[in-house]
Amino acid sequence: xxxxxxxxxxxxxxxxxxxxxxxxxxxxxxxxxxxxxxxxxxxxxxxxxxxxxxxxxxxxxxxxxxxxxxxxxxxxxxxxxxxxxxxxxxxxxxxxxxxxxxxxxxxxxxxxxxxxxxxxxxxxxxxxxxxxxxxxxxxxxxxxxxxxxxxxxxxxxxxxxxxxxxxxxxxxxxxxxxxxxxxxxxxxxxxxxxxxxxxxxxxxxxxxxxxxxxxxxxxxxxxxxxxxxxxxxxxxxxxxxxxxxxxxxxxxxxxxxxxxxxxxxxxxxxxxxxxxxxxxx
Amino acid sequence: xxxxxxxxxxxxxxxxxxxxxxxxxxxxxxxxxxxxxxxxxxxxxxxxxxxxxxxxxxxxxxxxxxxxxxxxxxxxxxxxxxxxxxxxxxxxxxxxxxxxxxxxxxxxxxxxxxxxxxxxxxxxxxxxxxxxxxxxxxxxxxxxxxxxxxxxxxxxxxxxxxxxx
Ligand code: FES
Ligand code: FES
Numbered sequence: 001x002x003x004x005x006x007x008x009x010x011x012x013x014x015x016x017x018x019x020x021x022x023x024x025x026x027x028x029x030x031x032x033x034x035x036x037x038x039x040x041x042x043x044x045x046x047x048x049x050x051x052x053x054x055x056x057x058x059x060x061x062x063x064x065x066x067x068x069x070x071x072x073x074x075x076x077x078x079x080x081x082x083x084x085x086x087x088x089x090x091x092x093x094x095x096x097x098x099x100x101x102x103x104x105x106x107x108x109x110x111x112x113x114x115x116x117x118x119x120x121x122x123x124x125x126x127x128x129x130x131x132x133x134x135x136x137x138x139x140x141x142x143x144x145x146x147x148x149x150x151x152x153x154x155x156x157x158x159x160x161x162x163x164x165x166x167x168x169x170x171x172x173x174x175x176x177x178x179x180x181x182x183x184x185x186x187x188x189x190x191x192x193x194x195x196x197x198x199x200x201x202x203x204x205x206x207x208x209x210x211x212x213x214x215x216x217x218x219x220x221x222x223x224x225x226x227x228x229x230x231x232x233x234x235x236x237x238x239x240x241x242x243x244x245x246x247x248x249x250x251x252x253x254x255x256x257x258x259x260x261x262x263x264x265x266x267x268x269x270x271x272x273x274x275x276x277x278x279x280x281x
Numbered sequence: 282x283x284x285x286x287x288x289x290x291x292x293x294x295x296x297x298x299x300x301x302x303x304x305x306x307x308x309x310x311x312x313x314x315x316x317x318x319x320x321x322x323x324x325x326x327x328x329x330x331x332x333x334x335x336x337x338x339x340x341x342x343x344x345x346x347x348x349x350x351x352x353x354x355x356x357x358x359x360x361x362x363x364x365x366x367x368x369x370x371x372x373x374x375x376x377x378x379x380x381x382x383x384x385x386x387x388x389x390x391x392x393x394x395x396x397x398x399x400x401x402x403x404x405x406x407x408x409x410x411x412x413x414x415x416x417x418x419x420x421x422x423x424x425x426x427x428x429x430x431x432x433x434x435x436x437x438x439x440x441x442x443x444x445x446x
Contacts, residue, residue: 008311038353039334103423108348
């Protein structure tokens with residue numbers, strides 16, 4: 001399987017990349033690590049007139065602390081993010097999520113921005129970003145905007161990014177003390193998750209505020225925000241998770257029925273929420 | 282913006298890179314896969330091609346120190362880059378310690394998956410010199426082997442880690 005012919009542009013700066021996107025817009029695809037796009041081009045699920053390769057944009061490979069936010073450049077590689085003590089320290093949910101992203105080999109070149117741009121429904125990085133309430137930064141020659149990660153993906157593999165826009169950074173709110181948990185069920189280690197669940201919990205007043213994100217269930221991450229009581233979580237978690245999963249419309253594919261996805265979501269959701277609550281207490 | 286590199290869809294350009302420390306060059310169109318470039322332009326047939334969509338790991342090489350699925354990397358991206366392939370592991374035909382361990386522990390049968398796994402394992406041992414068995418198994422999950430059942434590879438990699446620590 002070889003990709004169909006395309007023209008290749010290799011910008012070296014963000015300005016050059018944005019100029020190329022302004023020129024070719026909807027006929028272009030942006031190539032970051034290439035671990036998803038390459039497969040889709042080889043299988044001819046994606047045809048592009050122009051490939052804009054942003055691997056030379058080393059300016060976008062960074063990690064920066066900005067007040068209560070951690071900002072990651074779009075080209076930060078997944079392996080470097082996983083190895084970062086800073087991320088392990090202030091964004092433990094992302095650290096946990098990254099351990100499930102692809103394989104040792106694919107994380108080496110795979111990027112954070114590329115995963116968000118690709119918007120696979122079961123991808124861990126966009127799930128963590130949505131669960132934490134982070135933002136996606138998009139730039140074009142028209143300007144820069146920040147979109148809430150929860151609104152960025154519209155459906156599977158489809159986002160609100162305009163043809164001339166480039167994801168330049170991800171903004172991660174730092175949560176301070178609390179508990180996080182990340183669990184997923186996949187058919188084999190490193191494979192796409194059937195269901196992935198991310199939880200972040202913080203003490204708030206007499207109880208705990210939490211966000212519980214579900215990946216792989218619908219075409220995009222879905223997040224439940226709520227408040228948990230101080231004790232007796234078991235019954236609470238069962239009811240809250242079951243009621244939320246009931247509102248979802250799980251995907252169906254030849255190997256996984258909607259009913260099974262829904263079941264897994266309930267069980268994994270409860271376990272993940274309880275684990276995070278236990279760590280926060 | 283005149284100096285931005287652009288290659289037309291039907292254009293064939295010369296790509297020069299350093300493979301296993303040696304400068305090499307060949308021709309590629311934008312859509313030429315790095316795996317095909319290595320095999321058919323540079324005649325380095327050690328890198329194998331299994332699935333061509335990033336799943337099997339047979340085509341794994343290093344590109345500027347990072348592991349890359351060469352089937353999902355375009356040859357034009359390798360211009361000026363340093364590439365490592367299985368041919369670079371042995372020294373003039375003398376197997377290195379990892380290759381010897383693979384032989385000793387029965388870590389290969391048909392050998393189709395082996396080149397990619399040796400490249401991955403070499404990269405992995407440089408990053409994680411004292412891995413647990415679980416670390417090794419997680420790393421190997423990025424490769425498919427239809428013959429061995431992986432057990433020999435796990436033992437070979439652990440034995441190399443132990444003897445060099
Ligand atoms: S041939 Fe590249 S991963 Fe299978
Ligand atoms: S030895 Fe045959 S596929 Fe691995």
